[in-house]
Amino acid sequence: xxxxxxxxxxxxxxxxxxxxxxxxxxxxxxxxxxxxxxxxxxxxxxxxxxxxxxxxxxxxxxxxxxxxxxxxxxxxxxxxxxxxxxxxxxxxxxxxxxxxxxxxxxxxxxxxxxxxxxxxxxxxxxxxxxxxxxxxxxxxxxxxxxxxxxxxxxxxxxxxxxxxxxxxxxxxxxxxxxxxxxxxxxxxxxxxxxxxx
Numbered sequence: 001x002x003x004x005x006x007x008x009x010x011x012x013x014x015x016x017x018x019x020x021x022x023x024x025x026x027x028x029x030x031x032x033x034x035x036x037x038x039x040x041x042x043x044x045x046x047x048x049x050x051x052x053x054x055x056x057x058x059x060x061x062x063x064x065x066x067x068x069x070x071x072x073x074x075x076x077x078x079x080x081x082x083x084x085x086x087x088x089x090x091x092x093x094x095x096x097x098x099x100x101x102x103x104x105x106x107x108x109x110x111x112x113x114x115x116x117x118x119x120x121x122x123x124x125x126x127x128x129x130x131x132x133x134x135x136x137x138x139x140x141x142x143x144x145x146x147x148x149x150x151x152x153x154x155x156x157x158x159x160x161x162x163x164x165x166x167x168x169x170x171x172x173x174x175x176x177x178x179x180x181x182x183x184x185x186x187x188x189x190x191x192x193x194x195x196x197x
Contacts (some may be wrong), residue, residue: 017144024151046085052099059106062119
């Protein structure tokens with residue numbers, strides 16, 4: 001019979017998303033980790049900055065366990081989307097270390113509290129802001145995996161690198177010529193379907 005430790009399961013999925021997101025920064029220049037590659041400005045280091053704030057909020061403040069981390073980009077009056085990009089004065093090292101400290105703070109909350117512990121999300125409306133720790137952890141896992149997926153696409157646009165982690169690209173085997181042919185086939189198929197619609 002297989003036994004399960006719900007906290008360990010949740011932590012495993014959260015940590016895999018954290019690791020994948022940081023791995024997307026490896027080997028890139030300061031420009032490449034910051035440059036916007038979508039019309040809405042999605043960039044790799046901004047995604048890391050965002051998820052650090054998400055963890056500190058949902059797995060800290062929500063359960064009466066605020067961190068000592070200053071997050072001026074989340075304060076009242078901050079510029080919209082300030083948590084989704086990194087200024088020239090904010091170093092990559094600072095943002096990555098902030099994220100690692102956010103992990104430690106969030107992990108301490110998960111370790112200290114039962115999954116059915118009730119917290120209140122400060123930025124949700126009163127009367128609709130109660131969540132269990134279990135719900136908050138699942139929400140953070142979903143958000144982090146979503147942004148790791150964004151990071152995977154942004155990284156592919158930068159230099160073609162894909163995958164979940166070093167040595168695990170989770171892609172079908174094929175060299176660059178195979179992938180170019182595959183992409184061209186998909187383009188032809190999409191155009192054909194578009195003509196028939």
